């Protein structure tokens with residue numbers, strides 16, 4: 001096994017689409033393991049590590065949402081990209097609430113798909129947490145970026161890879177209003193200002209973890225017409 005190649009899990013029951021995705025990702029230098037059901041994918045996750053999971057929502061047997069929740073119990077960190085066939089907004093948000101890190105609606109543009117995958121796989125230096133700082137403290141929270149953990153008022157939680165990336169940029173730019181597009185580009189690798197609920201849903205998640213009252217955020221503030229601002233003091 002070539003350990004340099006990103007190892008991707010694809011869970012997709014449409015064989016033609018799966019073949020196309022596998023072919024294109026392999027062309028891009030990835031290693032892809034394809035599974036047709038969530039059950040088979042979960043069995044494989046017990047003994048193999050993946051760098052990214054691409055998960056279709058509509059699957060025979062266990063659906064993608066269920067599979068996503070189950071994946072999170074086995075691997076709290078791995079980035080998960082959901083493929084949703086339905087265009088209803090609630091469906092996408094449902095995926096993000098179940099632990100996915102981004103979604104793409106079918107039928108999707110291949111170029112957009114590959115950019116998104118690369119964005120999620122990217123290991124760049126900017127979000128590498130400063131190893132000197134063991135815990136980042138704010139409010140009633142201690143965040144341990146290096147170990148993907150946080151102690152909150154509600155107890156200890158595991159953070160996903162993408163949550164650590166978002167938190168890293170917020171901590172680095174504490175007190176500054178960060179434009180939506182900058183967050184989407186830096187964290188997820190979006191190239192255009194694509195209409196997406198991903199970022200807003202992530203903020204909802206972070207507020208739920210870290211805010212004393214998620215409905216009245218003091219740390220993760222909305223900056224109207226711009227994006228978001230993180231404030232350590234609140």
Ligand code: CA
Nearest residue numbers: 013056058059
């Ligand atoms: Ca399907």
